[in-house]
Amino acid sequence: AQKVTQTQTSISVMEKTTVTMDCVYETQDSSYFLFWYKQTASGEIVFLIRQDSYKKENATVGHYSLNFQKPKSSIGLIITATQIEDSAVYFCAMREEGTNTGKLTFGDGTVLTVKP
């Protein structure tokens, strides 16, 4: 069964610094897709970035990038030059290729607070 674990409950950083959020996953599937979402204070869930398991290159979108370490089943999210508005809950999630439903399994989330 697929499982996603985010061990950091909360992180607090100063504005304009770099933060890394951890995520490890468990899957029996050889092909899978990893996602990071952000839930804002209003509750909205926003897709940020994805990594396909067969791709060796780490994904980058704007000031978000991923640290994909496949042997460790790890997919960390890196936010550079953090801004106050990056304060939110960040969820790691996974979809398995072998599923016949496309279900997205989430971690418990990490609360990020960016301070001025």
Added chain:
Amino acid sequence: GPKVLQIPSHQIIDMGQMVTLNCDPVSNHLYFYWYKQILGQQMEFLVNFYNGKVMEKSKLFKDQFSVERPDGSYFTLKIQPTALEDSAVYFCASSLEQTNTEVFFGKGTRLTVV
């Protein structure tokens, strides 16, 4: 990005009554989902729907829950009868493909059962 619309944003209902949560998925998407979130905690999968059928449902998807998308209109989650523990935020989501694409979420419907 693509928008998933949910109506209403808030709903208060008496325990035992029926409630229908409505979702307008992204127009060309084929896979639809409902997730439940309590108090901003973990996003818990309820059900997914494709080609007019439930593909998978979790243990949270009780017998009182049902989903449908009649004639390509709203994708709905119906709870009948409601219970106090059904109070949560329900998120609708959709995706174009089964696995190889992003899943986009609506803003959620906050359901309060009193």
